[in-house]
Amino acid sequence: MIIGICGAGTMGRGIAIASLLVGHRVVFFDIHQGAVDSAVTYVKGQLAKSVEKGKMSAEAFASVVLDGGDDVGLLKDCDIIIEAVAEVLDIKHSLFQALEAAVSEECILTSNTSSISIASIARTLQRPDRFAGLHFFNPAHIMKLVEVIRGPRTSQHTVDVCVEFAKDLGKTPVVAKDAPGFIVNRIARNYYNESQRIVMEGASTVETVDTLIKGLGFKMGPFELMDLIGVDVNLDVTKSQWQQFFLEPRFTPSLMQQQMVDAGLHGRKSGRGFYDYSPNE
Ligand code: NAD
Numbered sequence: 001m002i003i004g005i006c007g008a009g010t011m012g013r014g015i016a017i018a019s020l021l022v023g024h025r026v027v028f029f030d031i032h033q034g035a036v037d038s039a040v041t042y043v044k045g046q047l048a049k050s051v052e053k054g055k056m057s058a059e060a061f062a063s064v065v066l067d068g069g070d071d072v073g074l075l076k077d078c079d080i081i082i083e084a085v086a087e088v089l090d091i092k093h094s095l096f097q098a099l100e101a102a103v104s105e106e107c108i109l110t111s112n113t114s115s116i117s118i119a120s121i122a123r124t125l126q127r128p129d130r131f132a133g134l135h136f137f138n139p140a141h142i143m144k145l146v147e148v149i150r151g152p153r154t155s156q157h158t159v160d161v162c163v164e165f166a167k168d169l170g171k172t173p174v175v176a177k178d179a180p181g182f183i184v185n186r187i188a189r190n191y192y193n194e195s196q197r198i199v200m201e202g203a204s205t206v207e208t209v210d211t212l213i214k215g216l217g218f219k220m221g222p223f224e225l226m227d228l229i230g231v232d233v234n235l236d237v238t239k240s241q242w243q244q245f246f247l248e249p250r251f252t253p254s255l256m257q258q259q260m261v262d263a264g265l266h267g268r269k270s271g272r273g274f275y276d277y278s279p280n281e
Contacts, residue, residue, distance in 0.1 A: 001024050001025070001079040001080060001165075002024070002025045002026075002027060002077055002078045002079050003015075003016075003019045003024045003025065003026050003027070003078065003079070003080055003081075003082065004026075004027050004029065004074075004075035004078035004080070004081040004082070004103075004107075005019075005026060005027070005028050005029070005068075005081075005082050005084060006028075006029045006030070006072075006075075006081065006082070006083045006084060006085055006095060006099070007029075007030060007083065007084035007085035007086075007112075008028045008029075008030040008032075008035040008036045008038075008039035008040075008068065009030075009035065009039075009084065009085075009269075010138060010229075010230060010233075010269065011084040011112050011136060011138060011140055012028065012030070012039060012082075012084040013039050013042055013043055013046075013140075014136065014138065014139045014140025014141045014142075015082055015084065015112070015136055015140045015141075016028065016039070016043050016066065017043055017046050017047065017140070017141035018136075018140055018141040018169045018170075018171075019169065020043065020047060020064050020066060021047070021050065021055070021056060021141065021169075022168060022169055022170065023060065025065040025066075026043075026065070026066045026068075027066075027067060027068050027074055027075055027078060028040070028066075028067070028068025028069075029068055029069070029070070029071070029072050029074060029075055030068070030070060030085075031070060031085075032070065033069060033070045036068045036069055036070065039068075040066055040067070040068065043066060044064070044066065046141070047061055047064060048061065072095075072098045072099065072102050073102050075099065075102055075103055076102050076103060076104070077104070078103060078107055079106070079107060079108070080107065080108045080109075080110065080161065080162075080165060081099055081103065081107060081108070081109050081110065082110050082111075082112055082134055083095060083096070083099075083109070083110065083111045083112060083113075084112040086236070087113060087114060087115065087116065087233060087236040087237055087240060088236070089116055089120060089121065092111060092113070092116065092121050093121070093123075093124045096109060096121065096124065096125055096131075097124060100125060100126055100127065105127075107130070108130055108131075108132070108158055108161050108162065109125070109130055109131045109132075110131070110132050110133065110134035110162060111131075111132075111133055111134070112133075112134060112135055112136055113133060113135065114135065114181075114185050114233070114237040114240075115180060115181050115182075115185055115236075115237045115240040115241045115244070116240055117151075117178055117180065117244060118131070118132065118133045118149045118150070118151030118154065118178045119151045119152050119153070119178055121151075122151050122153055122154075128151065128153035128154070129153055129154065129155040129157075129158060130155065130157075130158050131151065131153075131154060131158065132148060132149060132150060132151065132154045132158050132159060132162050133147065133148065133149025133150075133151070133176075133178070133182070134146065134147075134148060134149075134162050134165075134166070135147040135148075135149060135176075135182060135184075136171075137184070138228060138229055139228075144170070144171055144172045145171070145172055145174065145184070146166040146169075146171040146172065146173045146174070147173075147174055147175075147176045147182050147183060147184065148162045148163055148166065148173050148174065148175045148176065149175075149176050149177070149178055149182055150175060150176075150177065150178065151178045152178065159175060163175065180240075180241045180244035180245055181237075181241040181244075185237060185241065186241065189237075189238060189241055189251055190250070191222050191225075192222050192225075192226060192234060192238065193238065193250075193251070193252070193253075193254060195209050195213075195221075195222035195223065196222075196254040196256050196257060197254070199256065200254065200255070200256050206223045206274050206275075209221060209222065209223065210222065210223050210224050223273075223274035223275070224274070224275070226257075226267060226273065226274060227267035227268050227273035227274050227275055227277075228267065228268055229267070230266055230267050230268075230269055231257060231260050231261055231265060231266050231267045231273045231274070232261045232266045232267075234257070235253060235257045235258060235261050238251065238253045238254075238257070239253050260273065260274075
């Protein structure tokens with residue numbers, strides 16, 4: 001299959017690796033050509049490591065087809081599109097409008113949104129039946145869970161294609177309802193928000209909270225995880241969920257996180273977030 005990935009950032013890269021590992025062809029589209037170029041280099045580098053580890057054959061690596069650019073028309077032959085651009089409804093609406101004009105009638109359109117309702121993204125589509133949420137977790141080539149979100153106008157055929165596609169990638173798809181935060185992010189909001197409240201109250205430190213949580217068996221503490229996700233992306237998700245729950249107090253975003261985003265401390269991708277990732281650290 002030909003997989004179109006819109007947004008060559010953190011998630012787009014991981015989804016590309018997962019797709020290429022099972023033999024799909026991948027085409028990136030990003031508003032920044034530079035993002036596509038660096039994603040192609042990164043993805044190929046990761047696949048080369050998979051060859052070294054014996055997870056991919058040298059023949060399979062040699063036959064990888066991965067390209068892309070800043071022209072949405074490059075996606076015209078795709079069988080399925082996964083949108084992984086900024087978590088902002090207006091941006092997603094404009095992109096899907098352009099996609100509907102570019103792709104075939106059979107192409108399935110999906111969004112990797114973490115929190116925006118599938119109903120609201122689909123609102124401006126001419127064919128909402130072929131649209132669903134396809135929510136991968138970070139890092140997308142490693143994490144097994146994928147939420148397939150059925151919007152009120154999503155067809156059964158679209159859900160079936162998404163479930164089969166996820167299984168084909170070796171993932172575990174779970175069909176979720178179109179509720180704010182779906183399943184996992186709704187639960188996870190408390191993980192991030194309460195941890196930040198503890199630090200803002202002075203009850204503990206970032207490092208101590210992470211250490212304690214890992215002592216309970218979690219792979220990463222909440223602050224390490226926010227740095228991996230992107231502090232900015234994580235805040236957008238919190239804001240979106242809070243708004244969709246009519247400003248429900250328990251989902252209120254944190255002022256500390258807003259200040260970090262304002263300061264450009266976006267986590268690993270910017271070199272610093274709750275922790276410092278500069279080379280000399
Ligand atoms: P990111 O900031 O790492 O990358 C986004 C990319 O989209 C950038 O390369 C940017 O240039 C590009 N972009 C922005 N507007 C665009 C447009 N109009 N058309 C084409 N490209 C555009 O973001 P990310 O962390 O990969 O998140 C992408 C989506 O995935 C968001 O909806 C987010 O909520 C969701 N998501 C993120 C995570 C995570 O852990 N980061 C996990 C699950 C889901």
